[in-house]
Amino acid sequence: KIEKLIELDKKHYLHPTTVPKSFIENGPKIIFHEGQGIRVTDIKGDTYIDGASMLWNVNLGHGNKELAQAAYDQMSTLAYSSSFYGYSNEKAVRLAEKVVSIAPGDLSAIFFTSGGSESNDTAFKLARFYWDLKGRSTKKKILSISRSYHGATVSAGTATGIDAFHSFAGSRDADMVRAKSHLTNCELGDKNDPNYEGCIRDVIEKEGAETIAALILEPIQGAGGVHVSPDGYLKAVKALCEENDILMISDEVICGFGRTGKMFGVDNWDVVPDIMSVAKGITSGYAQLGGVLVNKEIRDTIVQYDQILGHGFTYSGHPTACSVGLKTIEILERDNILDNVNNMEKELKKGFDYLTDKHRYFTKSRAVGLLAGFELQQDRDLDVPFSESVKPASFVVDQCFKHKLILRAADFEKGKDIVAIAPPLIINKEEISEMINIIDAAVTKFNKTIK
Numbered sequence: 380k381i382e383k384l385i386e387l388d389k390k391h392y393l394h395p396t397t398v399p400k401s402f403i404e405n406g407p408k409i410i411f412h413e414g415q416g417i418r419v420t421d422i423k424g425d426t427y428i429d430g431a432s433m434l435w436n437v438n439l440g441h442g443n444k445e446l447a448q449a450a451y452d453q454m455s456t457l458a459y460s461s462s463f464y465g466y467s468n469e470k471a472v473r474l475a476e477k478v479v480s481i482a483p484g485d486l487s488a489i490f491f492t493s494g495g496s497e498s499n500d501t502a503f504k505l506a507r508f509y510w511d512l513k514g515r516s517t518k519k520k521i522l523s524i525s526r527s528y529h530g531a532t533v534s535a536g537t538a539t540g541i542d543a544f545h546s547f548a549g550s551r552d553a554d555m556v557r558a559k560s561h562l563t564n565c566e567l568g569d570k571n572d573p574n575y576e577g578c579i580r581d582v583i584e585k586e587g588a589e590t591i592a593a594l595i596l597e598p599i600q601g602a603g604g605v606h607v608s609p610d611g612y613l614k615a616v617k618a619l620c621e622e623n624d625i626l627m628i629s630d631e632v633i634c635g636f637g638r639t640g641k642m643f644g645v646d647n648w649d650v651v652p653d654i655m656s657v658a659k660g661i662t663s664g665y666a667q668l669g670g671v672l673v674n675k676e677i678r679d680t681i682v683q684y685d686q687i688l689g690h691g692f693t694y695s696g697h698p699t700a701c702s703v704g705l706k707t708i709e710i711l712e713r714d715n716i717l718d719n720v721n722n723m724e725k726e727l728k729k730g731f732d733y734l735t736d737k738h739r740y741f742t743k744s745r746a747v748g749l750l751a752g753f754e755l756q757q758d759r760d761l762d763v764p765f766s767e768s769v770k771p772a773s774f775v776v777d778q779c780f781k782h783k784l785i786l787r788a789a790d791f792e793k794g795k796d797i798v799a800i801a802p803p804l805i806i807n808k809e810e811i812s813e814m815i816n817i818i819d820a821a822v823t824k825f826n827k828t829i830k
């Protein structure tokens with residue numbers, strides 16, 4: 380039965396973000412069957428710790444019966460309803476009110492989507508639409524940051540700062556510009572090079588503020604390798620945006636709903652963006668849902684429009700997804716999940732200290748809540764990476780997998796060998812220790828491969 384499934388998978392299933400040729404040769408690495416808490420079991424019966432919450436989304440862990448019940452109850456009552464043409468449904472209304480009530484500042488309305496990419500495309504469209512309504516229709520460009528990940532649709536994919544994604548099949552949204560991330564010295568590079576990505580201020584000056592509608596960033600870059608904004612950075616970016624009438628979009632698709640120990644990533648730095656995109660954690664991955672929150676000024680401007688708003692998805696405001704979203708937030712609040720995240724951050728950091736002391740290549744560990752990562756470097760004191768052929772992050776992630784821990788490597792960028800860790804937010808102290816022990820064994824094995 381398992382062999383048959385593997386054959387069928389190879390034959391008929393085109394997988395996202397996978398090397399197709401190697402997939403056809405090797406088949407799926409794992410076929411998941413069930414999950415409970417922080418663990419998932421495959422069809423062979425092997426159980427793994429899900430140290431990545433799958434795709435940073437299964438925040439309340441696997442097998443949560445309350446979430447399943449919320450879906451079942453809503454499906455049995457009204458599985459689906461349109462939210463087009465003046466229609467609405469109770470769960471979407473209640474979730475809109477709830478999300479707005481926990482969102483920072485004056486974010487005061489939400490447009491529902493079915494996921495993160497749709498949310499970011501929607502954010503770009505709403506930003507451009509807002510400026511049109513304000514009579515400033517030259518403001519069309521979206522400014523994004525290198526190493527960012529914003530999704531796979533054409534616009535979100537173009538905004539993404541990881542080349543493999545933004546150049547896929549020539550996908551391009553023409554009105555996109557990119558600036559260097561906070562991690563790179565803006566002065567490096569040849570400013571006459573057409574591919575030079577300057578820092579944010581440079582790009583605004585070069586393009587002209589009157590051409591830029593919005594800037595998008597993740598408060599902590601996830602897929603790019605868990606890069607944390609330095610203190611003061613987000614506030615400075617917000618001020619720069621305000622100075623230039625550029626809307627600030629915070630992509631909270633990973634950071635939102637408790638991942639960083641605060642409800643939203645920007646809350647760590649007390650910054651209120653003009654627009655915020657969410658997905659993933661809003662339903663803990665149990666249903667496909669995303670949304671774009673806009674501030675009062677944008678909301679009040681949009682609602683004056685007296686023609687059809689030509690944008691929406693069949694599953695915008697899906698009642699079943701919204702019901703699961705409401706239950707997710709209820710559990711986050713009722714079970715004080717954020718407190719657990721903050722406590723487990725401390726445990727994780729203790730584990731990182733231990734690994735830093737023990738392993739000479741282990742370095743640059745970081746954790747904000749349970750969004751965490753570490754790097755492997757040839758010489759951590761002199762900041763020297765391993766040569767490209769070594770691939771230490773992938774090696775360690777493979778070893779962890781052998782020891783039944785799922786993590787994720789972020790080693791697409793030359794000289795950066797990062798391992799990302801993002802376990803479900805319900806993880807406990809013993810389970811953190813289990814993860815650290817496995818990473819310890821994996822790094823020990825890696826050390827032995829280096830002469």
Ligand code: PLP
Nearest residue numbers: 494495496528529530601632633
């Ligand atoms: N934004 C961020 C920060 C993400 O990490 C992701 C997905 O990983 C997306 C957007 C895209 O979300 P989706 O895959 O649901 O379209």
